[in-house]
Amino acid sequence: MTTPSTQLGRPVNRVDGRAKVTGEARYAGEFNVPGLLYGQVVSSTIARGRIKSIDASEALRLPGVLRVFTHENRPSLPWFDRKYRDDDAPSGSPFRPLHNDKVVYSGQPVALVVAETFELARHAASLVRIEYKPDSHETDLRAQRKKAYAPRQGKDGFEPPPKPWGHADKALDKAAVKVDAEYETPVEHHNPMEPHASTVIHEDDGTLTIYDKTQGVLNSQTYVCNVFDLPKEQVRVRSPFVGGAFGSGLRPQYQLFLAVLAARELKRSVRVTLTREQMFTFGHRPATLQRVALGASADGTLEALIHEAVSETSSFEDYIEVLVNWGSMLYRCDNVRADYKVAALDCYTPIDMRAPGAAIGVYALESAMDELAHALRMDPIALRLKNYSERDQNKDKPYSSKELRACYQQGAERFGWARRNPEPRSMREGHELVGWGMATGIWDAMQQPASAKAVLGLDGRLVVSSATADIGTGTYTVMTQIAADTLGLPIESVTFKLGDSSLPMAPLEGGSWTVASVGSAVKEACEKLREQLVTFARKTKGSPLAGVGAEEVVFAEGQLRNASDPSRAVSIVEAMRLGGVTHLEEQTSAVPSPKQQAYTRCVHSAVFAEVKVDEALGTVRVTRVVSAVAGGRVLNPKTARSQVMGGVVWGISMALHEETALDHTLGRFMNHNYAEYHVPVNADVRDIDVIFVDEDDTVVNPLGAKGLGEIGIVGVAAAVANAVFHATGRRVRGLPITLDKLL
Incomplete structure (x- = not known):
């Protein structure tokens, strides 16, 4: 059972290209809901030392300013290293925003101002007065x-x-x-066009839908669940489009923590977007x-x-x-x-x-x-x-x-x-x-372990999904090509979904392993569908492919064909009808071969x-x-x-x-x-x-x-x-x- 390659190796245009150039594609800081609040980070002005005092009274006097979060008033959280780590964390003790009065680098987030509008939050942040006790610091590699x-x-x-x-x-x-x-x-510094942002949608039942600038929605989900001690069923992370990342989105950055903290405390939806200047403060x-x-x-x-x-x-x-x-x-x-x-x-x-x-x-x-x-x-x-x-x-x-x-x-x-x-x-x-x-x-x-799901409908459309990302690399397009090629479908009949923690497991998008990892899972899932379709077409009495050897069946142009006699063919939709099904679904996990x-x-x-x-x-x-x-x-x-x-x-x-x-x-x-x-x-x-x-x-x-x-x-x-x-x-x-x- 083979399929001549019709989609792979072709210079296919990006399937998400139109959405990006027309503004249809929405990024982490562009999802809106009624009553959305805005958070503005206040950054430290010293490289090392302690916070002596924080005076937020002037900011809080402004109508529409709801809260100024600091280390002095943040809620108690399970700050354990074993719970706090993420999939890309190096050894050591991860940085905890607003953990205590200690300042360990210049630009460290020391407060979060939350207000009814973005402009108000930014203005109020400028009114927060912080007094420091600086210590000597060392930032010169040669000196150390x-x-x-x-x-x-x-x-x-x-x-x-x-x-x-x-x-x-x-x-x-x-x-x-x-x-x-x-x-x-x-x-x-990475300097992607899209700044880091997190929009946290807080539902009445306490569940969170988070739109995050990330290279791995599952990593962000795990991080939030571990830090805030939440079950995964209560946290859904989405990132359908990423405006460049280059590695800056592999680890959850501090705006994610601050946005979730504020949303849970205020029981409101909150967005925190970093300024361009603050894009130089997290790695x-x-x-x-x-x-x-x-x-x-x-x-x-x-x-x-x-x-x-x-x-x-x-x-x-x-x-x-x-x-x-x-x-x-x-x-x-x-x-x-x-x-x-x-x-x-x-x-x-x-x-x-x-x-x-x-x-x-x-x-x-x-x-x-x-x-x-x-x-x-x-x-x-x-x-x-x-x-x-x-x-x-x-x-x-x-x-x-x-x-x-x-x-x-x-x-x-x-x-x-x-x-x-x-x-x-x-x-x-x-x-x-x-x-x-x-x-x-x-x-x-x-190659990393990865999973994918493929669902084929009676309308001949194929939907494939995995919780991977597309940071501008063309993941949407290549995964669509792999799926279309495996089942002999036109590109237009395939939809690939990504950037959602509710989808099958995928590794972080980094290291140039996404095509090898997720692509292998997509191919395997579609091959499983292919096996079912061949079974239906070969074993149904009266089918043009009845009795044809499985190895003689090829997929091309939406059909199953006899390789030696292409006139003996059935469409994919006809094969499903022969099998008496309205849809087919397969989910598989691909792992590296031991021979590697x-x-x-x-x-x-x-x-x-x-x-x-x-x-x-x-x-x-x-x-x-x-x-x-x-x-x-x-x-x-x-x-x-x-x-x-x-x-x-x-x-x-x-x-x-x-x-x-x-x-x-x-x-x-x-x-x-x-x-x-x-x-x-x-x-x-x-x-x-x-x-x-x-x-x-x-x-x-x-x-x-x-x-x-x-x-x-x-x-x-x-x-x-x-x-x-x-x-x-x-x-x-x-x-x-x-x-x-x-x-």
Whole structure:
């Protein structure tokens, strides 16, 4: 029983596209009910210390202000770590809003003003007077470097650094050619277009319907139930559309807690929306200091690989990323040592941001590889191919598939790499220096357990559902394609539902595992429906398919057909009538196959960048990027290309623009707005070419697809930085590469 693929691999338009561009799509802060109240958060102005007093009298005198919640008047709650944790929490003690008088970071929520209107709540919040007793704070990673420690393990999915093998330090000392350099990456903030918001609809019976900005409705539901000691039947979380998240919605953020607290206490519906400034107060990509030391023989054979990193965390949790593991996965080397430590700062805990760990760890690694290639007077691609690893040395496992060689070849051909003059400052156009750089990208190809339900009606329409999310990645569209393809239906006959905690279980949407995880469950549920339909069509007397072998039945254009004689066919609706049913329903759970454990599963890329640098002014323009990606089976080339393009734009942003500036005297992020937090605009983004390299992987998941959301950004910053060196002869090892560093 097979079905020719008619929907997968096609560049299908987003099925939710019209809703988004017409305003029909509604987001967490746009659901309204009669009598809705509005909450405004009051943020701390010190980085560390205690609250001496809070005077809310002036705010409470305003007509329409109902309550000012603080640590002094909040209700008693089950504040136990074991009950408070969420699915993405690192080890340590999670932050509790309004828990006590202690301030642990600047911008911490210290009060919530609730009023009849949004404008009134904002004005009243400005009238709350808070007196602090500040303590000394530390927000400088370099200053705390000597106090860095090995992080406590506990975050699910974190791969600790591999145990060292060989004698890396001795081999480095003896190497004919070596690079030993430190690379620095700054704090970055996610800055999605949609701010974090939670609208809590309070029903008369005490049940809550919550519209939350989240990448996992089940995570938000579990969090609320655990913190407020509520049964899951009493809490429904919905998030039908998300206006970007990039990891900021993996953990429940504090506006969710505050909105639920206010709604339950006031027995009213409440919305809390964070301001753009407050979007800088609940997590970020951590700052890092990374040493990469490479030693090689004269012919370019790697003899030593050392990658050491110190990353920031908060004073109350140990946030960790897979930061230093990538080099020994990509490059063959007999002497490897990797070390990873964290330093506690008086800031909020960092959180996952697109390709956490890889985006910044691979930047340092691939910059060092470029430095080594230059020292060896060797082509950067040739150096990588010389040390190409066919196995994952960290685990001594083969890859389920690895078409990285083809990425190098096809990317280089498309880019025109063979025309590159290797000497820095050797290429120019008028008053601009031209530089060409490249780097490798890598990310895990993961699958998580997930469930899906499929319901087929007598009208021939199929409704499939799972409690996953669509953060702009195209989940609605690809899941619709998978379901339509499995049953041979047109796209228009399929509806996919997501973003509702009442739907079948799905993991957080992150890590580029959604298609592999939820998509596998959708495929399995639809296959179960298919089996029922085939049974009806084959076993009913008088059916055109009576007696036809199950393996001979194919699904196409809404029909079940005999593969060898397509004239013998019944429609899906006719098959249901033959079976005497008005609808069919299947719910299944898909789990990773045990055979996956014998392999390392990754997606790979090769990134090529061209920059033009004004020789007098030092301004840098990225004029071309080619990204060649080996991502398994590409289910929708259109949405997949958009994912990679978005990652490339962010990689350009990492290299040249993004940095959240900390004033260490105040312990506060200063450029907390779109005006001063620099991201690329249209004029910064030129020609981006995406190549999908053919790759067949029968191990990674039933669909053969690898996630593409993260790989687009990995390696881009390094490729741009390497191109800047090639253009100017100046190696900038701290991101972003700005005018002052070049000049």
